[in-house]
Amino acid sequence: MLSELLRDKKNFEEKDLPKTMKWAFYDDLCCEYGVELVGWTEPGNVCNPADLKTPALQRILNAITTGQCYWRALNDEEWVTKRSVRAEAIAGDKAKGRKAKSKSSSGRKVKSRETIEGSDEEPEGASVEAASRAGEGEGTGDCETST
Structure with missing residues (x-):
């Protein structure tokens, strides 16, 4: 469909036709080849x-x-308009610059120096976790074992 239109209406040679459709660059394709998709249902x-x-x-x-x-196929006036609107949009995006990277709340938590230096005692439940990781305390849970 698109290849036929570009060959027949826009007089592009076969070697100049897009080889694949890159939907993320739809606006670029429209500006480069002077076409648009009409009747998109979504x-x-x-x-x-x-x-x-x-x-x-x-x-x-x-x-x-x-x-x-x-x-x-866009007529010449539509094509010029589409390209100028696209150029303005690109220039506007570059003028804004990139957004600053937001800090992720799921990232690694950093302790303050006070917390590290002042924590001589283990947090609640830490000894149970450490013991279970080390394999100690087996059979010392809430359940009683009979021998």
């Missing part, structure tokens, strides 16, 4: 169909089969 932007559940895939397949979803 809410939001066009995305990788592999990320969709079966009912959504079925809706898209039905739309493609019936001709409601198809690739359309």
Whole structure:
């Protein structure tokens, strides 16, 4: 579908056609080749169909089969507009810079120097855990054993 459109309407040579569809770069593909996907059935932007559940895939397949979803060649004015909007969006993202890395609460907890130096006694339950790891205290749990 897309290859035929690019060859017939946009006059791209076979060697210049995209070899694979990279859905993550849909906007780049539209700007580079001057096409767009019309009739996408799912809410939001066009995305990788592999990320969709079966009912959504079925809706898209039905739309493609019936001709409601198809690739359309942009006219020159639309293509220029799409490229300039994309360039502005990219420039805006670069101007913002990267977000700072947030600290994960699941990461390693660091003890303060006070806690390390001032902890002469073991935390509650630590001796039981240490004994069970060392193999000591077998048979000394809540259950009584008869011999």
